Amino acid sequence: MFSDRIPLRLRLVCAVLMIVGAAMLPRASLAAPYESKAANAMLVDLDSGTLLYSKAEDVPFQPAAMAKMMTMAVVFDAIHAGKIHLEDSFPVSEYAWRTGGAPSGSATMFAKLKSSIAVSDLLRGAIVQAGNDACIILAEGIAGSEGAFVEMMNRKAKELGLTGSRFTNVSGLPDPAQKVTAEDLYKIAAYLIRTYPDLYKIYSEPDFTWNNIYQRNRNPLLAAGIGADGLSTGFTKESGYGLTASAVRDGHRMIVVISGLETDKERAEEARKLLDWGNTAFERLRFFDRGEVVGEARVYGGASSSVGLATQDPLDILLMRGNRDRIRARITYTGPLLAPVEQGRQVGVVRVWVGDAQILEKPVFTTAAIAKGSMDQRALDAVQQLLIGWLPQWKL
Numbered sequence: 001m002f003s004d005r006i007p008l009r010l011r012l013v014c015a016v017l018m019i020v021g022a023a024m025l026p027r028a029s030l031a032a033p034y035e036s037k038a039a040n041a042m043l044v045d046l047d048s049g050t051l052l053y054s055k056a057e058d059v060p061f062q063p064a065a066m067a068k069m070m071t072m073a074v075v076f077d078a079i080h081a082g083k084i085h086l087e088d089s090f091p092v093s094e095y096a097w098r099t100g101g102a103p104s105g106s107a108t109m110f111a112k113l114k115s116s117i118a119v120s121d122l123l124r125g126a127i128v129q130a131g132n133d134a135c136i137i138l139a140e141g142i143a144g145s146e147g148a149f150v151e152m153m154n155r156k157a158k159e160l161g162l163t164g165s166r167f168t169n170v171s172g173l174p175d176p177a178q179k180v181t182a183e184d185l186y187k188i189a190a191y192l193i194r195t196y197p198d199l200y201k202i203y204s205e206p207d208f209t210w211n212n213i214y215q216r217n218r219n220p221l222l223a224a225g226i227g228a229d230g231l232s233t234g235f236t237k238e239s240g241y242g243l244t245a246s247a248v249r250d251g252h253r254m255i256v257v258i259s260g261l262e263t264d265k266e267r268a269e270e271a272r273k274l275l276d277w278g279n280t281a282f283e284r285l286r287f288f289d290r291g292e293v294v295g296e297a298r299v300y301g302g303a304s305s306s307v308g309l310a311t312q313d314p315l316d317i318l319l320m321r322g323n324r325d326r327i328r329a330r331i332t333y334t335g336p337l338l339a340p341v342e343q344g345r346q347v348g349v350v351r352v353w354v355g356d357a358q359i360l361e362k363p364v365f366t367t368a369a370i371a372k373g374s375m376d377q378r379a380l381d382a383v384q385q386l387l388i389g390w391l392p393q394w395k396l
Contacts, residue, residue, distance in 0.1 A: 034277050037270050039240065039260025042182040043278050046190060046246070046253040048316040050360050052278045057186075060164050060179035061259050064234030065107065065130050065218075066244050067172035067180065069188045070153050070165075071139070072127065076196045077156070078142050079119070086123075089116040090141030092133070100132030100171055107218075109134045110211050121210060123199070128208040129215045130232070132171035139170045146170055160187050174236050182257040185244045189231050189255050193246060203230030220268035221245050226275060233267070234259070241267040247275050254278055282318040287329075287352075290314045291367065295331040297347055299370050302339030308367035309333070309347065317352060317360050326355045331364055341370040 036055050043053040078084045092101070097113040100106060109125030111117055111133045117125075119141075125134030139149035146169065153167040164181035172178070192200050206223070207216045220243075221228035228247040235241050242259035256274050261267040288294050293308035294315060309331060319327070333348025345366045352360040 034274075034281070036258065036274060037261060037266065038258035040182040040242075040258065041270075041274065042186050042255075042257040043274050044186055044190075044255050045278070045282075045318045046193065046255055048284075048318060048360065049362060050282075050316075050318045052254070052282060052318060053274065054182070057182040057257075058164055060181055061239040061242075062174065062176070062178060062236045063165075063172055063180040063185070063259075064174070064236045064239065064242065065172040066185055066232045066234035066242055067167060067169070067178060068126060068130065068135055069185065069192065069232050069244065070157065070167055071135050071149075071170045072123075072199075073160075073188055073191055074149065074152050074156050075123070075126075075138050075142065076192065076199050079199065080196065084119055084142060086118070086120040088119045088141070090119065090122065090137050091116050092137055093140055095146075096133050096136035096140060099173075100134070100136045104132065106132050106171075106173065108132055109208075109215075110213050111137060112211065123202055124205065124208040125210055127202045128205050128217050129210070130218050132173060135170040157184070160184075160191055162187060172234060174238070176238075182259065185257045186255055189244050189246060189257075192231070193253070193255075200230060203232075219243075219245065220264065221247065221271060224268070224272060226272060228275075233264075235264070243267050243271050245271055245275075249275075249279055252284070278318070281320055283321055284316060284318050285324075287315040287317070293367055294350060294364065297331075297333050297366070298336045299341055300336040300338050301373055302337075302341065302370040303373045304370050307337065307341055307370050309350075309364040310367050311350065311362050311364055313362070315350065315362065319354065319359075323354050328353050333364070337366075337370075339370050339372045341366055343367065343369040 040059055040061060041055040042057045044051055092111045092113055092115050101108050102110050107130040109129045109131030122134045122138050125131040136146055139146045143149035143152055149170055150167055157165050162184040165184040166179050168175045168178040218233050226247050227249045228245055230246050231244045233243050239259055241261040241264050244257045246253060246255045254275060256271050258270055261270055290313055291310050293310050295309045296306040297309055299305055299307055329350060329352045331348055331350045343366055346363045347366060348364050349361050350364050351358055
């Protein structure tokens, strides 16, 4: 439930500026009375996009098995595109068996050499059992080789806007050249959850038996009673113990990313503490409902001189308690908009700050269609532009 509505209308200004592209995740967070033990940490409220906590979130480290999240992003894409199907079967090559199977001594689903395994089982082998062999088998089945699939992973990383990550294998086996950041892992997790909710459900399965071998899900938070339903753990000597996890409480989802812990126990405890802290230290506030006009953009040469702007989802944030009087917001759009203007067109973003920290950014869309105006209206607009330019417009 939302504890209150904030009169943001008195604080919101529309600025006519050119937008050069906007990351949908803020780069700054509130100075919070919490200090994580993790070397790298991030906590985000997924529903509102509010960054609740960050620590060295843009510093690269080896992801270990958390790299499998990117592997699954590419696999899920292939399933969605119809390139592969859950009932398809892929062969177990000697490379997959030796590199990620029983002979490797690493996490494995114990796939049998020269057997064939259904994609639906390989997904669970890769996600629930964290099997390196399952990841390689999927990669070879989709792209022909692990190397070709890794190229797909790095293209996908670019598509998702990952700025600090580079992938060299599909399993997360140690490689100094393979790097991720906590911010990038958050983006991958958010993509999996939002884009493929049905396939994402596999991450919550508590166990999987393959080849008469029973293995439990490696995510320590699933059985912790805190609403966790995914994603992945990881460990390397260089980066320590890490975890990317998602949990839903009171109908709202948070994603936590941590790395650099000393033990698996410390990893589980730290992730739970961060989620608990995010749930208690913040209040959830609603600024505007879905489709409610949050500001106006000026229109040049139109039947109307302005058009309303709104977010596609409710404009909500999680705000650290005691900071309501420090909220400010601004809409930035490319302007003036030239008529005709279609309804539902993204023209800018709304950004929310608490003090000097930007905590939220969301796209804004036109709420109506504006046709071209009459010759008289267009002439008047031309005179206004010459005489006074296009001034910022307050939303009162």
